[in-house]
Amino acid sequence: MSDSLVDPSVDRNVVVSLEDVRKSFGSLEVIRGISLSIRNGSVVVICGPSGCGKSTMLRCINGLESIDAGDIVVDGISVKDKRKLRLLRTETGMVFQQFNLFPHKTVLENVSMAPIDIRRMSRIEALQLSRELLDRVGILDKENEMPSSLSGGQQQRVAIARGLAMNPKLMMFDEPTSALDPEMIKEVLDVMRNLAEDGMTMIVVSHEMGFAREVADLIVMMDEGQIIEGQSPEKFFEHPREERTKKFLSQIISH
Amino acid sequence: MEFHWEVFDKYWTWIASGLGLTLYISIMSMVVALVVGLIVAILRISKSVPLTLFAHAYIEFFRAIPLLVFIIWLYYGLAMATGINFEPVMAGVICLSMQHGGYLAEIYRSGIQAIPKGQWEAAYSLGYSPARTFVKIIAPQAFKIVIPPTANQGVSMIKDSALVSVIGVNELMRQSMIATSNTFRPFEFYTVAALIYVALALGLSHIAKMVEDRMK
Ligand SMILES: Nc1ncnc2c1ncn2[C@@H]1O[C@H](COP(=O)(O)OP(=O)(O)OP(=O)(O)O)[C@@H](O)[C@H]1O
Numbered sequence: 506m507s508d509s510l511v512d513p514s515v516d517r518n519v520v521v522s523l524e525d526v527r528k529s530f531g532s533l534e535v536i537r538g539i540s541l542s543i544r545n546g547s548v549v550v551i552c553g554p555s556g557c558g559k560s561t562m563l564r565c566i567n568g569l570e571s572i573d574a575g576d577i578v579v580d581g582i583s584v585k586d587k588r589k590l591r592l593l594r595t596e597t598g599m600v601f602q603q604f605n606l607f608p609h610k611t612v613l614e615n616v617s618m619a620p621i622d623i624r625r626m627s628r629i630e631a632l633q634l635s636r637e638l639l640d641r642v643g644i645l646d647k648e649n650e651m652p653s654s655l656s657g658g659q660q661q662r663v664a665i666a667r668g669l670a671m672n673p674k675l676m677m678f679d680e681p682t683s684a685l686d687p688e689m690i691k692e693v694l695d696v697m698r699n700l701a702e703d704g705m706t707m708i709v710v711s712h713e714m715g716f717a718r719e720v721a722d723l724i725v726m727m728d729e730g731q732i733i734e735g736q737s738p739e740k741f742f743e744h745p746r747e748e749r750t751k752k753f754l755s756q757i758i759s760h
Numbered sequence: 761m762e763f764h765w766e767v768f769d770k771y772w773t774w775i776a777s778g779l780g781l782t783l784y785i786s787i788m789s790m791v792v793a794l795v796v797g798l799i800v801a802i803l804r805i806s807k808s809v810p811l812t813l814f815a816h817a818y819i820e821f822f823r824a825i826p827l828l829v830f831i832i833w834l835y836y837g838l839a840m841a842t843g844i845n846f847e848p849v850m851a852g853v854i855c856l857s858m859q860h861g862g863y864l865a866e867i868y869r870s871g872i873q874a875i876p877k878g879q880w881e882a883a884y885s886l887g888y889s890p891a892r893t894f895v896k897i898i899a900p901q902a903f904k905i906v907i908p909p910t911a912n913q914g915v916s917m918i919k920d921s922a923l924v925s926v927i928g929v930n931e932l933m934r935q936s937m938i939a940t941s942n943t944f945r946p947f948e949f950y951t952v953a954a955l956i957y958v959a960l961a962l963g964l965s966h967i968a969k970m971v972e973d974r975m976k
């Protein structure tokens with residue numbers, strides 16, 4: 506594992522670092538000592554069986570869940586620093602499996618409201634930025650629609666634009682395509698692929714192995730709250746080190 | 761059986777002033793109850809254990825106490841024991857709004873909790889504070905959910921306001937009672953009183969329905 510890790514104290518290019526993170530829900534320890542650092546511009550895809558702690562790990566990174574031990578630092582801010590938690594979150598975009606768009610706001614408002622409210626951007630500037638982003642995710646023509654009138658794939662692209670509007674240092678995606686009909690998966694993955702090409706630092710929980718092979722710099726396999734293997738895509742698919750990874754891959758690919 | 765509707769020639773101003781006071785008490789109590797209900801609901805869902813317990817106790821207590829008992833206790837009992845004397849109208853508004861505040865707190869709490877957790881999380885992830893998330897994201901969505909039950913509560917408020925007649929507030933019910941004892945025409949006066957209450961209740965329900973439809 507250690508060969509893929511970078512020491513954050515030496516490397517200023519590290520955007521996120523997790524250091525021996527632990528997290529329990531009651532007596533159930535869900536994250537059991539995870540260390541990982543992610544360099545600026547790299548894309549990490551996380552996979553692993555259901556319930557292994559992938560979502561919890563992402564939610565710990567932007568402080569939606571608090572951690573019990575260890576530390577997580579995003580762009581120089583520790584999640585343990587409660588006073589700076591909101592600042593940390595503005596630097597960290599999050600895309601959810603269920604989109605979680607604001608249903609009482611139009612598409613354009615969904616994207617522009619946080620820049621106006623939180624970044625204190627002027628309305629005109631924020632609307633211009635939001636339109637650029639909607640254009641980038643290919644959905645500008647829907648700017649005045651309500652989210653409920655959009656397809657799942659369109660909603661997820663709006664959610665991505667909403668995250669990008671805060672100009673974050675890091676984008677996290679928690680199974681962004683698993684609630685989508687098959688024909689819509691590609692349009693969302695294409696947006697994510699473009700984002701990666703533009704140099705966005707990304708953590709993606711996904712079982713889309715084609716996407717992972719093509720876009721990821723690092724693929725991380727989790728099981729039972731631990732990282733059991735972290736490899737470049739080539740090595741991960743051709744020569745997985747762990748039996749559990751092999752088994753997991755064969756299940757994913759055969760289904 | 762003979763009806764003597766002409767008694768209203770002399771007494772309609774009594775009934776009108778009673779109706780005015782009924783509306784005044786109902787509206788005042790509703791406004792206070794809306795505020796009390798919102799505060800208690802927010803305390804109820806807050807992360808602070810003492811505040812949650814306080815809100816829980818408030819809701820349980822004021823929903824459980826019979827309104828008539830509460831009114832009499834506050835107006836006669838408390839006044840005797842402590843020397844705190846409320847004006848009858850004031851005492852009525854306090855009792856109505858405390859009790860209905862408890863009901864409304866439960867309505868609001870369930871409305872707020874009906875909004876998926878993902879809405880909070882999406883706002884937090886963008887850097888919104890809990891208070892701002894509530895105001896900008898949660899409350900506008902919960903608002904639509906709570907309109908119909910809140911309107912029902914308003915209807916109950918109008919009906920319950922008749923109970924303050926026991927402490928001598930000259931609202932619609934008491935004015936009807938006085939007019940009856942002066943004229944010995946209970947059927948005429950109580951029929952009119954009943955019809956007025958029914959008309960108010962139906963009118964309010966209808967307005968609420970229109971607001972609800974407008975928002976869809
Ligand atoms: N708020 C919570 N309270 C209690 N237990 C929780 C909570 N959130 C998650 N868990 C438990 O923690 C474990 C890890 O959950 P998590 O959602 O992180 O898994 P996951 O890897 O994302 O799974 P999936 O692939 O199904 O999304 C599971 O056993 C889950 O039941």
Ligand SMILES: [Mg+2]
Nearest residue numbers: 559560561679
């Ligand atoms: Mg998950």
